[in-house]
Amino acid sequence: MRIALCNEVIAPMPFPAQCAYAAKLGYDGLEIAPYTLSDEPHRLGSAQLAAARAAAADAGIAITGLHWLLVKPAGLSISTRDDAVRRRSIDVMLALIDQCAELGGRYLVHGSPHQRRVEPGETRAAALARARDSFAAVAERAEKAGVLYCIEALSAEQTPLINTLEEAARIVKDIGSTSIKSMLDCSAAGRMEKQPLAALVERWLPEGVIAHVQLNDRNRRGPGQGEQKFAPLFAALRRHRYDGDVAVEPFDYVPDGPGAAARAIGYVRGVLEALDNPTP
Numbered sequence: 132m133r134i135a136l137c138n139e140v141i142a143p144m145p146f147p148a149q150c151a152y153a154a155k156l157g158y159d160g161l162e163i164a165p166y167t168l169s170d171e172p173h174r175l176g177s178a179q180l181a182a183a184r185a186a187a188a189d190a191g192i193a194i195t196g197l198h199w200l201l202v203k204p205a206g207l208s209i210s211t212r213d214d215a216v217r218r219r220s221i222d223v224m225l226a227l228i229d230q231c232a233e234l235g236g237r238y239l240v241h242g243s244p245h246q247r248r249v250e251p252g253e254t255r256a257a258a259l260a261r262a263r264d265s266f267a268a269v270a271e272r273a274e275k276a277g278v279l280y281c282i283e284a285l286s287a288e289q290t291p292l293i294n295t296l297e298e299a300a301r302i303v304k305d306i307g308s309t310s311i312k313s314m315l316d317c318s319a320a321g322r323m324e325k326q327p328l329a330a331l332v333e334r335w336l337p338e339g340v341i342a343h344v345q346l347n348d349r350n351r352r353g354p355g356q357g358e359q360k361f362a363p364l365f366a367a368l369r370r371h372r373y374d375g376d377v378a379v380e381p382f383d384y385v386p387d388g389p390g391a392a393a394r395a396i397g398y399v400r401g402v403l404e405a406l407d408n409p410t411p
Contacts, residue, residue: 135193156393353381
């Protein structure tokens with residue numbers, strides 16, 4: 132199980148410096164938000180992708196995957212009634228799938244709450260159906276690329292579409308692709324789910340629904356900076372021999388991005404060490 136840092140947390144640094152800093156802190160990889168690399172990240176060429184992969188390799192860490200997929204370019208949506216906009220959004224998703232594979236990543240996390248909304252005068256059911264069709268449209272490409280495309284359940288404060296793992300699982304099972312999965316965002320789950328994190332793992336990991344985990348507290352800070360307990364989560368992941376990645380993704384950087392990244396990895400490594408060496 133590799134521990135990655137979501138790179139927007141330290142985005143003011145040049146990308147090679149991000150890699151070096153994350154490696155020195157003890158992370159195994161970076162999970163990249165494409166918008167941190169370019170205003171048109173879907174147009175990045177092979178040379179630019181190779182340079183990013185080389186920077187990570189030089190620092191001794193991996194690029195584990197991608198997230199925050201549709202922030203840029205502006206104007207994207209997977210749920211809109213505008214077919215041209217939705218088609219353009221799917222094209223971006225397809226390009227990012229190819230880029231993820233080229234970067235050596237294993238997965239893409241599709242959160243992007245602002246790009247999956249219910250438009251005025253629209254029903255939630257109709258918007259959700261179009262979002263589901265958008266995910267289905269990229270399944271074959273993800274299968275061919277050998278990556279997992281993970282639908283992220285987010286809180287109702289962020290988007291009215293897909294707020295629980297059960298809702299995400301329904302779409303995953305409906306599409307029926309080996310590459311379309313969901314994932315556990317701890318902050319969103321802490322706000323929306325009735326069960327604790329460990330129980331969600333027990334429920335959904337054996338069914339093959341959870342393929343990734345993002346570590347953050349319900350208060351939007353890093354793991355260990357709030358009330359949520361992460362030792363039971365990691366214990367559940369280990370019980371089920373989870374061999375995917377986990378990524379630290381705070382939104383409220385306290386004291387700042389680099390400091391939040393440092394605190395989080397120390398906390399997570401400490402939790403794992405305690406599980407490895409239980410008190411008699």
